[in-house]
């Protein structure tokens with residue numbers, strides 16, 4: 001097991017025990033090119049699917065030992081994780097101290113047990129949106145599938161009933177209305193990653209756009225086929 005993973009897991013365990021301080025990623029809390037806002041803008045593809053808790057399913061599969069499909073009750077029966085983190089959108093707004101509640105990615109990973117071959121995760125959402133991330137970036141103490149924001153259940157426009165939050169990456173890496181996570185042994189680009197946004201999406205290095213040649217956009221449907 002990687003040392004970085006063990007360190008993340010230890011930080012997370014301290015959060016679960018209620019003895020941790022919020023993660024500090026930089027002395028300058030506002031990443032380059034960002035401005036602080038105190039509202040919570042809505043960004044989507046022009047539609048906000050209505051997904052009830054009864055309809056909602058989260059399917060985790062691919063390069064894992066134990067693929068699962070969680071319904072709302074099974075999801076809510078997993079250990080609750082509450083965490084406060086900063087949120088950075090590539091369109092240059094950031095908001096500090098967002099408190100999310102849900103299930104830690106580390107808990108979901110423990111449940112499905114990624115195979116050694118798993119290196120990336122591809123996310124699908126109910127509005128057709130897709131995004132992708134490296135498993136190493138997800139196996140961290142502040143990544144979760146959230147059902148609540150600042151003490152209230154997520155509203156429809158912010159991804160109800162549940163969304164992914166990956167605070168250390170630009171916010172497009174967190175799928176609202178998430179319904180599927182596919183563990184892969186390779187990287188497959190998601191919606192914005194195919195449309196010229198950076199695949200690594202690191203706010204601290206102003207890593208907004210693809211530096212190489214823009215990826216080819218497929219003519220039909222968002223994202224690539226998996």
Ligand SMILES: Nc1nc2c(c(=O)[nH]1)N[C@H]1C(S)=C(S)[C@@H](COP(=O)(O)O)O[C@H]1N2
Nearest residue numbers: 041042043044045089125129171172175176
């Ligand atoms: N399903 C889905 N998830 C999504 C998006 C989307 O269009 N569809 N937009 C992304 C982008 S670009 C951002 S900045 C954040 C915005 O979350 P918010 O609308 O709650 O602020 O959601 C991300 N997750």
Ligand SMILES: [Mo]
Nearest residue numbers: 043089090172
């Ligand atoms: Mo965004």
